[in-house]
Amino acid sequence: MLAKREYLIPLVAAQYQFPNHYHQMTAAALIEDLFVDAAINFKNEAHRGIELIRPEKTTKNKEIVDAKGEKGWDYRYEGQNYSHKVGKNIQDIALLWDATYELPVDQTYSYPSPMVFVLSNYQSKRYAYLNLNEKDKVQILSLTSFRNKTLNLTQSIIIVKKLQGQLWKIMEHIEVTEEHKFISDFLPLDKLWAKMMDFWTSGSEANELEIFVIERNKSQGSLVIESGQPVSIDFSALPGIYIFPFESLQKVKVKKNNRAILLPTKTVVELVEKSFTSGQFVLCPNWYTYYADARSVDLYQVQRSEYDKLNTAARK
Secondary structure: OOOOHHHHHHHHHHHHHHHHHOOHHHHHHHHHHHHHHHHHHHHHHHOOOOOEEOOOEEOOOOOEEEOOOEOOEOEEEOOEEEEEEEEOOOOOEEEEOOOOOOOOOOOEEOOOOOEEEEEOOOEOOOOEEEEOOOOOEEEEEEHHHHOOOOEOOOEEEEEEEEOOOOEEEEEEEEEOOOOOEOHHHHOOHHHHHHHHHHHHHOOOOHHHEEEEEEEOOHHHOOOOOOOOOEEEEOOOEOOEEEEEOHHHHOOEEOEEOOOOEEEOHHHHHHHHHHHHHOOOEEEOOOHHHHOOOOOOOOHHHHHHHHHHHHOOOOOO
16 A cells, blocks of 8 residues: 555655644544555555455444444454554553553553554664765765755755665765755755656655655765665664564553553564564655645545535536
C-alpha cells in the first residue's frame, strides 16, 4: 500500500497535519482510523480476497450496530487481530487505558495481540550522519525541521532511494547556491513532482524515495556526491511501520500511571530495533510533510460531499 503514492502521501500529510490541528488523543485516533480506512480501500482495490475488517460492536440482541473497536485490537487481518499505535517519537506506549487494573507482583503485563506501531518522524540520539565513504561523514536532517527555516551555503539537498538496512543510493544532489532561501525556492513542489514522476515511472516505489538536507563542516569544503553513489545513513530509527510480534509482548515489564498501563520507552526502543533488523518494517518517507498544508482536511466538507452525492437530482 505504501508503495503507491496515492496512499502514501495522504497518510504522510495527516501525520503532520492532524497533530497540529486536533487535540493530541483526537489526532492519534484520527490517524489510526485514516490508516485503517486506507488499508481497507487498498484491499478492496487490489486484494479483494484478503480479510481485513474492523471489530464490530453488537447489541444485546446480537445485532451489529457499529464498528467502534475493542480493547486490545483495532483490525483483523487474515484471522489475526492487530492493535494499531501511532507516535511522532519513540516513547511510552499505552497498552491499556484502565487505571483500575491491578498489576501482578512482578509488574508485568501480557498484551492480547500483536502490535503495529507507526512512527512518523526520524529518531536520532543527537545527530544522524550520512557516510559517503570511510573518511567523509556529513550531518543529515529530514525536511520536516525546515518548514520555517532557511538554508545556508554549507547545506545541500539530496534525493535518495532506500536499499537495505542503513544502505541508500543517491538519486540526485542539489546544491544550495544562495543563503537565506527556503527549500521550496530550490525545489518547488511542481519541479519536485516532475522529478519524482520520473523516478516512479522508472521503477522506484513511492516509499523507497526520501529527501534530506545534508550539512558539511566548513572545514570540509566541497563534497563529491554523485548519482548512483551508495551511502549509509545512521538514524537510530526511521519513520514507518514496525510490527511487534505477539510473543514479544507477553509478560513484559510495564509502568502504570493514573490513566493507563504503559510499555516503557526502553522496551519500545528494543522492539523497534528488533522489528527493523528482522525485516518486519516498512519505510514511510516523510518528505511531503514539508510541502503539506498546515491545516488538515475539512472533515465537514468530506461528509458534505458524500451527502451531496446521495442527494443529487440525477440520482433521483
